[in-house]
Amino acid sequence: MVLFSIKKNDQIPVYQQIIQNFIRLIEGKTLNKGDKFPASRVLAKKLGLNRSTVYRAYQELIALGYAESMPGSYMTVRERPELADEKHKSKKGILLWDKLVKPEGGKIKTCYLQFRPEYSKNNANSIINLSSLDFDHRLYPLNQFRRCMNQVLVNEGEKVLQYGEAQGYLPLRECIAQRLQLHGISVGADEILITNGSQQAINLVLSLLTKAGSKIAIESPTYAQILVLMRYYGVGAMEILLQDDGMDIHYLENRLKNEKPAFIYTIPNFQNPTGITLSQAKREALLNLAEKYQIPIVEDGFEEEMKYFGKAILPIKSMDKNQVVLYLGTLSKVLFPGVRIGWVAAQKECIEYLTAFKRFSELTGSTVLQAAISEFFKQGYYDLHIKRAQRMFRKRMQTALKTIKEHFPEEVHCTRPDGGYTMWCSLKKPYHDEKRLQEILLRNGVTVSPGEYYFHSSNPRKYFRISIACLNEEEIEEGLIRLSRALKEM
């Protein structure tokens, strides 16, 4: 009956030798399902061991699934299931995910599958991309960043690779507070939450300030990706038309008399998609309305740094004495999106709510990246980089505006932004066949972003967005000439 022997002075403890031997016998099919194990008393005697040693080994064999025992009966060999490797896995599975996931999940999945091509990008070399809002990666200050990262890892790697503060790395919050001073915004580091880009800030704000059935006031058109989240959360839109100097404040005021949105979302500078800047007078009027009706303003300053022409108009937040403005900023459109750094600046109590939800939804952000970027600020690299980027994009925007003026057919109207990367074009007549439009554009070697992405309600198909974010002057000129050709063809 005893099928193996035990080495008493071996490195491997005796009870583990018993386990290993039984596993070998079972896996080698010497012992098979249903076979009885020797009684522990008997085995112990035969091997010259204490019964408790055998008992311990048997308990582990049960835990490992090689054995089972019924009360009052022998322990027997148990059949372990096969691993679910590729050949055994049912590709379809047995769960119906579209039933298990809540309906909003289905909506957002559809959007994801539609949007995905944006990130796989149309990289055919011959196509000029006037649709992407990704900052030109040829301008990345890579070496400076690499030096900062290296320095941070050498000097404080142990610290910054741990969990950090949920609110974000304090030195970076201090750098951001200092930078915001340049734009007239006075906030302390405790009034700033670092987020994974602006998009996370928008998600946090929507999560906490709205519930299904809420409405928020938005410019129409507006940032495409807030619209997807609004649909996901079941949040409706109070759509405020954009005029040449920003949203129609009178219309907003009339709407507010009857209905209170959870917040007002605005992109005052070089608005996405239109490139329009909200005038100073309207900024003041909007702030007054928000105070009067006690409605928070969510001010998206995603391209605050990218002013090229005219004197700077300061953010609404700079005048926010009564703390109704949540100001969003980000590095994603002027530096590296890959570091995932954005922020919210708002009243401390509001920041605490946002931080709390962020903390329980992912614990902390990436302290190591936040530390490298705060070094990047401290070394003065950020300032240098922004000055260079402004200089280059001023020229690029000039080229764009000049090329449009010279080449576009007269019946196409385009905005003339003071900064940022985007222009908004409207056609006299709607195009009926989007597929055909895309086909003509591709044939001419150029892409733009279709206007319908930017509207909450359906709209006449007569708009598109041009972005110069990832192109140099030659590419902009050539791209816009191609686009004008395509437009004439239509």
Place this chain on the structure above:
Amino acid sequence: MVLFSIKKNDQIPVYQQIIQNFIRLIEGKTLNKGDKFPASRVLAKKLGLNRSTVYRAYQELIALGYAESMPGSYMTVRERPELADEKHKSKKGILLWDKLVKPEGGKIKTCYLQFRPEYSKNNANSIINLSSLDFDHRLYPLNQFRRCMNQVLVNEGEKVLQYGEAQGYLPLRECIAQRLQLHGISVGADEILITNGSQQAINLVLSLLTKAGSKIAIESPTYAQILVLMRYYGVGAMEILLQDDGMDIHYLENRLKNEKPAFIYTIPNFQNPTGITLSQAKREALLNLAEKYQIPIVEDGFEEEMKYFGKAILPIKSMDKNQVVLYLGTLSKVLFPGVRIGWVAAQKECIEYLTAFKRFSELTGSTVLQAAISEFFKQGYYDLHIKRAQRMFRKRMQTALKTIKEHFPEEVHCTRPDGGYTMWCSLKKPYHDEKRLQEILLRNGVTVSPGEYYFHSSNPRKYFRISIACLNEEEIEEGLIRLSRALKEM
């Protein structure tokens, strides 16, 4: 009337000179609120300029808020509001955030303010921390990581600092898929979503698979931070008691006959907080139940790599032929939490839902960190690090178990885990005064984690969790001796 002159061949365009001059006059109080601007025709004539140049300057002055005009009347100087700097800012603000934020936000804020001390940590040198589950940062393979990061930035910095794939950097997903093979799990890179640690994975799963009023089945006690999120989302608990070999499957089965939870959340290996391992037979039984009742299992394998004693029991996911298991993994408890890398491995369709919501809630994760970590895997550093960490923590756990056996009062019962970092201790009698307990612990120079964090319903105050995650052998021995002293004092 003309208060300034213009340099026609200056670098600054003429219209901007006009603007700057007016702003100087207004800010210097030479011109004041209500003062009229000269008619554009008149000013143009005086300065010898084209009228359209003056018109353009005037339009910009209006946009900047220095002027206003009523139809059919002169343009006049407008009062601009002061900036909201520190001395003008109303500290209290006018918004009542606790009314504007939805009630669940208040609950989570309370938890945040309570939990926060965990991250500020009790760093008084004299206190030995037996409460933290943070991996010992003295074991960080810092130089290897720094080399990987540097290499990635040199070779592909431009690429990895851009937005990446929402699902996570493909080479890292491939590394993880390969690593999971070691644990018997066969999944492809398309069945993996990289998350910001396990906590984000848990948040995504809760967001998509539950709604207010849902229930999920959890072990009791369980991971403290899923409980906070459950309360936030209004999700109830089907609490399944833990036995020495894992959750009480018979009880679970009885409950499932009457009620269907949204999913079953389990930590089969070295469970947090108890250190208990779910036996193989129970893993199979649990999987069978999930298949029978069509309920997803969320298997949290957060310390899969940290097995020290006995033969490995493979994850439930390794047997998951019918694709009902969502497997969660993370680097946070065995390497650097600061890189924020965790993952979900599940059926592709399920991954698409999770990815979609992640994508719209923050666009992408940090590709640059994901790339550095995938280099870290490829260089073999991860494997080396894990082997070393296992070796060290095997000894540390042995020290802990030995010290407990030798020093703890008999009436305190502690689990004896096969891996991980935590032990669960129960007292014979509940302590009634938590403050006094903490006081006695601190006086003895040691902290543990109070048991109540880990229960969904209130519980008798007779448990606490010991964690050795951040301590070496000497510290563990000394800490446990201090703890035993405190226990005797009680």
